[in-house]
Amino acid sequence: MEKDSVLEMRHIYKTFPGVKALQDVDFTLQKGEIHALMGENGAGKSTLIKVLTGVEEFEAGEIRMEGNEQPIINRSPQEAQKHGISTVYQEINLCPNLTVAENLFIGREPRKGGMIDWKTMNKRAADLLADLDIFADVTKTIDNYSIAIQQMIAIARAVDMSAKVLILDEPTSSLDDNEVEKLFRLMRRLKSEGTGIIFVTHFLEQVYEVCDKITVLRNGRLIGRFTTAELPRVQLVAKMMGKDFDDLAAIKQTGEKEASYKEEDIVIKAVGLGRKGYIKPFDLVIHKGEVVGFTGLLGSGRSETVRVLYGAEKTDEGELFVKGKKLAAKHPIHSMYEGMAYLPEDRKNEGIIADLSVRENLIIALQAKRGMFHLLSRKQQEEFTDKYIDMLQIKTASRETPIKSLSGGNQQKVIIGRWLLTNPDFLILDEPTRGIDVGTKTEIQKLVVKLAQEGMAVVFISSEIEEMLRTCGRMVVMRDGSKVGELCGEEMSQSTIMSTIAGGQ
Amino acid sequence: MKHKRTLNQTSFLLLITIVLFFVMYGVGCILFKDQGFAKTQNFLNLFVSNAGLIVISIGMTVVMITGGIDISVGSFVAMGCMMLAWMMEKAGIGAVPAVLAVLATGVVFGFVQGFLVSYMDIQPFIVTLAGMFFARGMTAIISKDMISISNEMFMAWAKMKIYLPVGGHLNKKGVMIYPYVYPTVVIALILLVLAFIMLKYTKFGRSIYAVGGNEQSALMMGLNVRQVKLKAYMLNGFLCGVGSVLFCLNTLGGFVEQAKGFEMDAIASAVIGGTLLTGGVGNVVGTLFGVLIKAVIEAFITFQGTLSSWWTRITIAALLCFFIVLQSVLSMLKKKK
Numbered sequence: 037m038e039k040d041s042v043l044e045m046r047h048i049y050k051t052f053p054g055v056k057a058l059q060d061v062d063f064t065l066q067k068g069e070i071h072a073l074m075g076e077n078g079a080g081k082s083t084l085i086k087v088l089t090g091v092e093e094f095e096a097g098e099i100r101m102e103g104n105e106q107p108i109i110n111r112s113p114q115e116a117q118k119h120g121i122s123t124v125y126q127e128i129n130l131c132p133n134l135t136v137a138e139n140l141f142i143g144r145e146p147r148k149g150g151m152i153d154w155k156t157m158n159k160r161a162a163d164l165l166a167d168l169d170i171f172a173d174v175t176k177t178i179d180n181y182s183i184a185i186q187q188m189i190a191i192a193r194a195v196d197m198s199a200k201v202l203i204l205d206e207p208t209s210s211l212d213d214n215e216v217e218k219l220f221r222l223m224r225r226l227k228s229e230g231t232g233i234i235f236v237t238h239f240l241e242q243v244y245e246v247c248d249k250i251t252v253l254r255n256g257r258l259i260g261r262f263t264t265a266e267l268p269r270v271q272l273v274a275k276m277m278g279k280d281f282d283d284l285a286a287i288k289q290t291g292e293k294e295a296s297y298k299e300e301d302i303v304i305k306a307v308g309l310g311r312k313g314y315i316k317p318f319d320l321v322i323h324k325g326e327v328v329g330f331t332g333l334l335g336s337g338r339s340e341t342v343r344v345l346y347g348a349e350k351t352d353e354g355e356l357f358v359k360g361k362k363l364a365a366k367h368p369i370h371s372m373y374e375g376m377a378y379l380p381e382d383r384k385n386e387g388i389i390a391d392l393s394v395r396e397n398l399i400i401a402l403q404a405k406r407g408m409f410h411l412l413s414r415k416q417q418e419e420f421t422d423k424y425i426d427m428l429q430i431k432t433a434s435r436e437t438p439i440k441s442l443s444g445g446n447q448q449k450v451i452i453g454r455w456l457l458t459n460p461d462f463l464i465l466d467e468p469t470r471g472i473d474v475g476t477k478t479e480i481q482k483l484v485v486k487l488a489q490e491g492m493a494v495v496f497i498s499s500e501i502e503e504m505l506r507t508c509g510r511m512v513v514m515r516d517g518s519k520v521g522e523l524c525g526e527e528m529s530q531s532t533i534m535s536t537i538a539g540g541q
Numbered sequence: 542m543k544h545k546r547t548l549n550q551t552s553f554l555l556l557i558t559i560v561l562f563f564v565m566y567g568v569g570c571i572l573f574k575d576q577g578f579a580k581t582q583n584f585l586n587l588f589v590s591n592a593g594l595i596v597i598s599i600g601m602t603v604v605m606i607t608g609g610i611d612i613s614v615g616s617f618v619a620m621g622c623m624m625l626a627w628m629m630e631k632a633g634i635g636a637v638p639a640v641l642a643v644l645a646t647g648v649v650f651g652f653v654q655g656f657l658v659s660y661m662d663i664q665p666f667i668v669t670l671a672g673m674f675f676a677r678g679m680t681a682i683i684s685k686d687m688i689s690i691s692n693e694m695f696m697a698w699a700k701m702k703i704y705l706p707v708g709g710h711l712n713k714k715g716v717m718i719y720p721y722v723y724p725t726v727v728i729a730l731i732l733l734v735l736a737f738i739m740l741k742y743t744k745f746g747r748s749i750y751a752v753g754g755n756e757q758s759a760l761m762m763g764l765n766v767r768q769v770k771l772k773a774y775m776l777n778g779f780l781c782g783v784g785s786v787l788f789c790l791n792t793l794g795g796f797v798e799q800a801k802g803f804e805m806d807a808i809a810s811a812v813i814g815g816t817l818l819t820g821g822v823g824n825v826v827g828t829l830f831g832v833l834i835k836a837v838i839e840a841f842i843t844f845q846g847t848l849s850s851w852w853t854r855i856t857i858a859a860l861l862c863f864f865i866v867l868q869s870v871l872s873m874l875k876k877k878k
Binding site (some may be wrong): 083114117125127128129130131132133134138139143145147150151152154193327 | 711720738741742743744747750751753754755757758759761762763821822
């Protein structure tokens, strides 16, 4: 055991069907330390937290607390809490209809003669919050308060129950700067009282502001434990992405030709577009025949930016022009009328309609655009379907096969076909190649380039930098919810991209 | 830190319901002054004729706060009454064991429904729809014909008048007549008070609200969500048993078609009393006034004499619309803030 450690996880293994989620992962948390747990999608952060808090079982390994030789096993979050491990999740687990005091004490209310003693409960709640400098009326229901205050109340509950290990799972993702600052103050306060805090986040700035140590995971393996002050940002990014920064600098970039665009070629122009607590204001211009890539770490605001462009999320400042015309109404159907198409990141939930056939999935966007009174005839539908099955080489038994029985790659092709069918001028593809086989990936990349050559403006998002470099003519770099740079032509290389993502340093 | 207590959304809705009841009652007193609408006895009759519904609605409120619903209660009341009538008249069982048997049946019925809802994760609507068909069917299996009750002890309970020491008036002969209620009203009001205390001051009561407010959160905060729901349905089952007995003390018979649509009256009373169908919010005091509002409308129609009794339903429909829209508007205003 290390000296002063409050939590030690050793040689943890966890397998999900087909995925080795954790392989020989170690994690050590000291008393009075804020420790960032970092990694990209699928790195194993969530699994490690779930294993620690008893949500998931692990196959091999040991968890020890406070230097005890006897390892502990948590079978449920309640059991973890008994051992002194509390978690505050991103989706705050409080009951909106109960008062602040009840949310702090439910399940362990002070009682007098078998009955809940409201007076004592309110008094204790008020004292607890006052002690942590949280300002809230404990007799009001919790839905009267902002997410930030709710988050802090959830932390207060967790700390009051057991203050040894506190896990904060992406607590800042829906907070604004001011609220984040308040949260950090609370975290530092708890740290000074000896609580060990595990901070899961995507925001690099925040890690460097508040964390003492960083543990990086990638593909279910431990990459290392580092002292924040000794790890340059760009190194952290490289470790998360799995590329050695120095080697990358040597890779030569095959010349991307820099096209010059005219004013009338502008398809999308955003001026100071943004939404508080969601995406910081940004400017952006996208031209006809261009493939623009959005890059950045997970949670850096890539998807958020395109959702705002498409109108899937409302904005509260700035203006958006589509082909020179100001787009006032912000709703997906209006964006569709303006010739925009959006392929969402979450294919399962936002893309396919699992039980409908390939044909029905294909024509649905076009039908919505035409309106319900201009029905596509069955014959037209079948013609379109056959055309796209052929064009995109969709492997399906027939056009009437339910889409859920197709492979992921083929489902994705159907969804791309769906949007191509609406004949868009501006196509947004958010992670179109995630989770599909290499062959199909290449096909989709080729298709994107071909569409751009034919004059379409395309936004392409992918977590794989190589793929982006192959496909995109220009790259927009995002960090911590804001646009931090644009790269094109010669500048586009893995190393410049990484150093832009890392910022500073 | 001193805070001014502001009126929150729930207490505002409750206040509106209470005010509405007294306004309606007041209007009745003025309109039907000559027929004696304002008499204390008439006020008490609102309770007398609805004691069963009050108890059933308390159970409904508890279940609705957990985010569930029970549409089997009407059929259960029919079955409960039929069981009482059959046991006492056909099987020669005494009144006390018959009543206990109905209460036990209620708890078992609640347990089965609650188990299916909480441990099998089946929609409450579907589970209790099955319960509704089952109970109504069983009623007919026990007897297709109406059975009237003549059991002495049961009749004695039904006719026992409990006089109030105040509020009397002199009749034509100059004798002081005191207003009275039946034991059914006393039982209903005692259960109401107990339910109120249970919901406000016990761990189980607060857990019911927590589960209805956000089930996932309740689970993460260490509450045994499934057990809470099961207990809520069992409590509701017990109250259905009591409700059937009280109902039967009014009707004194078992009949297949009895208490049809009773479940909807109970749901409507709870909603008018401020209970949200989505769960997490509700109060038995509001529910009581929900029942009383229905009772006042019925009294109106009786006193008016020419209106169809279906106007009760139409008025309730209008009130339901009003309250649901009000709830939405309030929560929208809250979100904007």
